[in-house]
Amino acid sequence: MIKTVAIQGIKGSFHHxxxxxxxxxxxxxxxxxxxxxxxxxxxxxxxxxxIMAIENSIAGSIIPNYALIDTHNLxxxxxxxxxxxxxxxxxxxxxIQDIKEVYSHPxxxxxxxTFFKQYPHIKLIEDKxxxxxxxxxxxxxxxxxxxxxxTLAAKIFKLDILAESIQTIKHNETRFVIVKQNNDEVxxxxxxxxxxxxxxxxxxxxxxxILNVMSDCKLNLTKIQSLPIIETPWKxxxxxxxxxxxxxxxxxxxxIMDIMATxxxxxxxxxNAKQ
Amino acid sequence: MIKTVAIQGIKGSFHHxxxxxxxxxxxxxxxxxxxxxxxxxxxxxxxxxxIMAIENSIAGSIIPNYALIDTHNLxxxxxxxxxxxxxxxxxxxxxIQDIKEVYSHPxxxxxxxTFFKQYPHIKLIEDKxxxxxxxxxxxxxxxxxxxxxxTLAAKIFKLDILAESIQTIKHNETRFVIVKQNNDEVxxxxxxxxxxxxxxxxxxxxxxxILNVMSDCKLNLTKIQSLPIIETPWKxxxxxxxxxxxxxxxxxxxxIMDIMATxxxxxxxxxNAKQ
Numbered sequence: 339m340i341k342t343v344a345i346q347g348i349k350g351s352f353h354h355x356x357x358x359x360x361x362x363x364x365x366x367x368x369x370x371x372x373x374x375x376x377x378x379x380x381x382x383x384x385x386x387x388x389i390m391a392i393e394n395s396i397a398g399s400i401i402p403n404y405a406l407i408d409t410h411n412l413x414x415x416x417x418x419x420x421x422x423x424x425x426x427x428x429x430x431x432x433x434i435q436d437i438k439e440v441y442s443h444p445x446x447x448x449x450x451x452t453f454f455k456q457y458p459h460i461k462l463i464e465d466k467x468x469x470x471x472x473x474x475x476x477x478x479x480x481x482x483x484x485x486x487x488x489t490l491a492a493k494i495f496k497l498d499i500l501a502e503s504i505q506t507i508k509h510n511e512t513r514f515v516i517v518k519q520n521n522d523e524v525x526x527x528x529x530x531x532x533x534x535x536x537x538x539x540x541x542x543x544x545x546x547x548i549l550n551v552m553s554d555c556k557l558n559l560t561k562i563q564s565l566p567i568i569e570t571p572w573k574x575x576x577x578x579x580x581x582x583x584x585x586x587x588x589x590x591x592x593x594i595m596d597i598m599a600t601x602x603x604x605x606x607x608x609x610n611a612k613q
Numbered sequence: 614m615i616k617t618v619a620i621q622g623i624k625g626s627f628h629h630x631x632x633x634x635x636x637x638x639x640x641x642x643x644x645x646x647x648x649x650x651x652x653x654x655x656x657x658x659x660x661x662x663x664i665m666a667i668e669n670s671i672a673g674s675i676i677p678n679y680a681l682i683d684t685h686n687l688x689x690x691x692x693x694x695x696x697x698x699x700x701x702x703x704x705x706x707x708x709i710q711d712i713k714e715v716y717s718h719p720x721x722x723x724x725x726x727t728f729f730k731q732y733p734h735i736k737l738i739e740d741k742x743x744x745x746x747x748x749x750x751x752x753x754x755x756x757x758x759x760x761x762x763x764t765l766a767a768k769i770f771k772l773d774i775l776a777e778s779i780q781t782i783k784h785n786e787t788r789f790v791i792v793k794q795n796n797d798e799v800x801x802x803x804x805x806x807x808x809x810x811x812x813x814x815x816x817x818x819x820x821x822x823i824l825n826v827m828s829d830c831k832l833n834l835t836k837i838q839s840l841p842i843i844e845t846p847w848k849x850x851x852x853x854x855x856x857x858x859x860x861x862x863x864x865x866x867x868x869i870m871d872i873m874a875t876x877x878x879x880x881x882x883x884x885n886a887k888q
Contacts, residue, residue, distance in 0.1 A: 398840060540835070542828055542831065546821055549820055563838055
């Protein structure tokens with residue numbers, strides 16, 4: 339049973355929203371300012387699970403988070419997709435013309451750059467976390483200062499939203515995974531997606547051969563990503579996500595791939611959030 | 614003939630180093646503060662080519678740069694690998710103990726975080742560009758301030774290196790590509806690598822089938838990356854790099870893949886920098 343969940347960011351952050359959407363029974367959250375510390379909390383048994391952004395439709399995979407999960411042998415026990423919407427917010431009774439400075443995470447500023455071109459009087463300043471700026475504006479009652487954050491952050495920190503959904507690319511979906519030290523949480527009957535990792539020598543056709551096995555075993559590939567293995571030229575690691583109807587098909591594929599590839603590893607077996 | 618090259622960052626940046634290493638005859642560089650403007654300079658015919666970081670061994674692919682190349686139909690005409698080494702530098706005649714603040718690009722700060730744990734008196738502050746901080750320290754003769762940048766930046770801006778190669782992961786290789794509006798620059802006899810993009814429906818085995826064609830045509834896969842196509846569920850784009858001995862083999866594979874995949878496109882045909 340997952341009761342305590344480590345998240346990256348504070349209350350009102352997108353990871354907090356995921357914790358509210360994903361779990362059926364309410365969980366307590368422990369906020370951290372880095373993914374390293376978020377994972378550390380799980381490793382110290384301080385949290386039962388961690389929520390981590392793993393890829394998004396604009397920037398692709400967040401490779402350092404794959405590395406964190408892989409290095410610490412954590413298990414993905416679930417996934418959740420969230421459409422990230424950025425909103426400009428400030429203390430009540432102010433207009434956009436009153437705002438002199440907007441603080442937010444570099445990624446949020448980048449995604450909202452075009453919106454701010456119409457307001458050249460606003461200075462954009464990089465900060466650690468989207469929601470933390472909203473909290474600071476509230477705590478210090480900072481006038482003429484704006485935050486770019488979620489509607490949840492506006493609600494928690496009693497700020498007014500001056501402009502909704504100000505990011506340039508309107509559809510900005512991020513995939514989050516829920517990770518644990520073991521995978522005892524997932525019921526076998528519910529499993530219809532898996533994340534695997536394997537290594538292959540740089541031999542012509544070696545990847546095609548493995549993909550043929552997956553196809554023969556009725557697995558559908560939803561993601562593939564090669565990464566050169568550092569310090570080992572001509573050897574590649576592959577991170578692959580597959581979906582399937584019957585868990586027995588995946589079991590069969592696993593036993594074959596385990597023989598064919600080096601360092602074959604199942605990173606997670608869980609329920610597909612997109613069906 | 615490439616004479617003027619747009620780079621991201623100023624003199625002394627890693628892109629500047631690549632421009633020095635890659636071209637046999639000296640080129641003039643035009644510095645830009647964003648990849649958007651770097652590419653814009655080529656589109657306006659102000660520069661003959663642009664140099665762009667495209668992937669690195671720590672963070673993986675730089676997806677927004679793939680998107681820039683793809684959207685503007687630019688051609689990759691060459692590639693270069695650079696081992697990124699970060700150095701702490703400051704005005705001469707100061708020790709690390711004298712340094713109070715270090716400014717650098719968020720990625721550089723992240724990669725050197727562990728080094729600075731032994732110097733808790735130093736405040737780390739995010740900035741736009743690694744080399745630009747070195748230039749500012751030089752121009753304003755700022756004491757007690759450090760930059761994290763290349764040895765070239767230290768040389769150009771007359772700073773002393775206080776600590777060499779301070780990034781946590783010592784092997785930090787970045788791949789850069791040289792892009793142009795057309796691919797007239799590359800001699801057919803020199804081509805032994807290509808970057809391609811294609812789309813596939815989410816049909817079981819569709820990727821395996823394409824990879825089988827590549828393998829049959831003697832192409833070696835050095836990179837593969839799937840990206841969901843925004844607004845089109847269950848359809849994926851694949852960015853693939855292949856190497857080959859004989860350009861005729863690639864030509865043959867091209868003609869088959871063009872029939873099998875939707876939106877098949879060659880992003881570049883060029884000389885493999887790793888042989």
